[in-house]
Amino acid sequence: MSAVLLHGSAEGGLRQRLRFGPLWLAAPGIAFLAVFFLYPVLRLLGLSVQDADTGAWTGEHYARIVDTGVYFRVLMGTFRIAGLTALFSLLLGYPLAYWLAQLPERRRGTMVLAVMVPFWTSYLVKTFAWMVILGRTGVIGGILSAGGLPRPEMLHNEFGVMVGMVHAMLPLAVLTMLPVMTGIDRRLVQAAETLGAAPGHAFWMVYFQLSLPGVAAAGLLTFISSLGFFIVPALLGGPQQTMLAQLIIIQIQEMLNWAFAGALATFMLTAALVTCWVYDRVFGLSTLSGEGGRRKKGGGPLRKAGQGVLSVLAAATAGAARLTQPILGERGHGRLPAIYSTLVLVFLVAPAVVVVPIAFTSSPFLDFPPPGYSLKWFEVYFGSDLWLGATLRSFGVAFATAVLATLVAGLAALALARSTSRWRGAIFALFLAPMIVPRIVIAVGLFYLFAQIGLVATDLGLVIGHTVLALPFAFVAIAAVVKGHDWRLDQAAATLGANRVQTLMRVTVPLIRGGLVAAFLFAFITSFDELTVAIFVSGGVKTTLPKQMWDDMILQLNPTLAAVSVVVFVIVMALLLIAERLRRSGR
């Protein structure tokens, strides 16, 4: 903005500023990210172009990346894994979200709780649960070998990674698409059918197109957050599944070569931003970052191509339906989405099903099925002030983070949706950026900043750090819903005498509630399951639940982790059910 001010005359600058218009709503978020994200991270990345001795500019670290080649290959592998994860999350998640969206509201609420089950299990525990299920001596291998079949290799290869990654990302994908889908008026599909469209055609040409903002948001979220994963690929994958984030962490923590780590992080960040840009251009799906204007123009070659693809899909669906109709019958057809969705839900809940018995095991390992049962792991948990204190702190920090992130992201999403400013794209990218930058880079950067302003080892520091990480998820979840919001309703309210605050609170917020709830949940869970920032910012003194779990598994992964997961799960489910009850009785 300063560039704009410098550019024109004082008058021109003023006009520019005024034209910033509704974007002022995004100001709190921009300021927050500028101070607690951009400044600390850029300072760290800046090391990558400085000579350690003289402080002069140097490109040696980037030359090393280019010369060795291994980093480029790892980057390609990282993109491949993230891309496949996003693809499978959408393929599995779309029908589930579609099915959930058409359920009666009460039933949908219950089913959404099942979708969220994996959310409340720490990713460490989930990953080990998959090792128990997929391993050679594991649950599936045991069943197959009992039936006289060979034990398949499902672990330490790409299959294992995909299972773990898609399982971790699927709830995110479904919960991002769901509010968009529930907002679609299904009578439009009926109307299309009344006008002679075959059911397949009506779906692809009407419903699917209307749900695209949700699909795009879910794809982007799962892809970009998969880029930063490394623990799941390390535990479930083979040597090919090396992630760049892992190499960055090694440079920061083991080699203490922050300049090179900064270069690698910049490399990854650039690649991610280029991908976002290409994705936006090629698919035209990025309905979030300024597609609004383009769609209205319509008729572009890409859009025509997209329509062509959809027509082919529609024809294929209709053909397939004709083939299966005689076999399955009308009723069988109607049940297909429910059967498919049930299978996906089983996949989502499977690790939890394994974790619960393990919590009651008498063995010191994560054995399944447990050789005997005992309550000793719960006794460890409830007998320890450390565990209980960590649980309380995690809930408190996560709640504060969720409130802050939803508020800031909500304002920003509203601002961007109504703005036509050319700054939109840049602001959009800024809100997504914390998701792309490896967490360790943010954590180290924040530690230096917090040390300067006395926030190390404070709960406020934790909340700030977690809010930085949670903002992208909250922002995208709200933006996807706001996209479909009919602003004429707000205008109508204003015409009828409502002031801006009244309009916001009584018209806009109730209508985009689905997105706000999703944002709140995403932010809560981001904080609740976060380890890296907790380790750095807390300085080890104020422990959170994931950090306590991490400390506990340093030497050995014991079933206390499973017991903790069960306790957390029970608390969260109770809270959610109470909230649901209150909401209903409040109506």
Add this chain to the structure above:
Amino acid sequence: MDKNDDSIIGRRIGRRGLLATALTGAGGTALAAALPAVLAAGASRPALAQATQITVADPGGPYSPAFRKAFYDPFEQATGIKVINVAREAEPTAQFKAIVETRSYSWDVCTLTLSARDILAHQNLLEPLDFAAADAPGLMPDALTGQWMGTDVYSTILGYRTDKFPSNPPQSWADFWNVEKFPGRRSLRKNPIDTLEQALLADGVPLDKLYPLDVERAFKSLDRIRPHIAAWWTGGAQSTQLIQSGEVDMIALWNARAQAAIDGGAPVRISWNQGLYSIEGWGIPRGNPRADAARKFIKFCADPQRQAVFTEVLAYGPTNLKAYDAIPKERAQALPTFPENLKTMTIAREDWWGANRSKMSERFNAWILG
């Protein structure tokens, strides 16, 4: 990496931090930063009296209760200085560096591996100890430098399943590499450290002639075993899980990880032969205002009686070999520095790795992608 790599960031923050302090006159950072000045002014007695508490960063988990019993509580009783312990990260170097550069001193003492020690010493981030070998008779010579004292010894060994190999088990890295004579699923660590040594030992290099490593020969040897590795592990808990569940039949892992599986009743045994041991110990962040109390604490931890106590819980070897006078024989045999075990192993040479690690990591990462 040069020792002047103490980063532009740190210097800038240091100055600004002090400036901010001078302006606001508040904040714990400020107090900590001002303390050395007070000490230097000759007010040594009141300063000593001030250090009534130190913060010790240990690896957490079972270390915390074991070290509390062996070191923290007895030290509190002996000196009146309270010990607060916090769990540090698996690799504490980044946080250590940040603590020194921001002068925030949230830790006074921290456990460091040999590689962490060398990296930190190289960047001049460690406080001198002022402690001579003569002060602790029985201490292993490798366990003391001017800025660091080793407290426990861990070792990378060969673990195998006794249900898979009831008789004639693999006893060396050559056996591990011998897939005809010892069929079974294998696992190695996805890291060049120790793995290159194992590859050379398997290829016939004698234990005392390992260093400097013949890198070409090591990678050639690794080429031969690669198709037979079912899993490359990255985390310690994962290595325990792999051998405990029977996912693999033999594995290169840290002795305490194998011991965890054994203690849990899994049919696993350790072959100490050709093991590579290393040492973990205490270091003080440079410029620490409570360094005197921290030094006192570290000296206290050299005591053989105290070291014997932690071996009750942790399967790590004491660095003061006199501790074995107080350790029951059965337990002693499960520890890396037990003389019978120690003589079949060699120390992993940190000086070689310090100079070559960056290059080796890159080469190993490229190799493993195939």
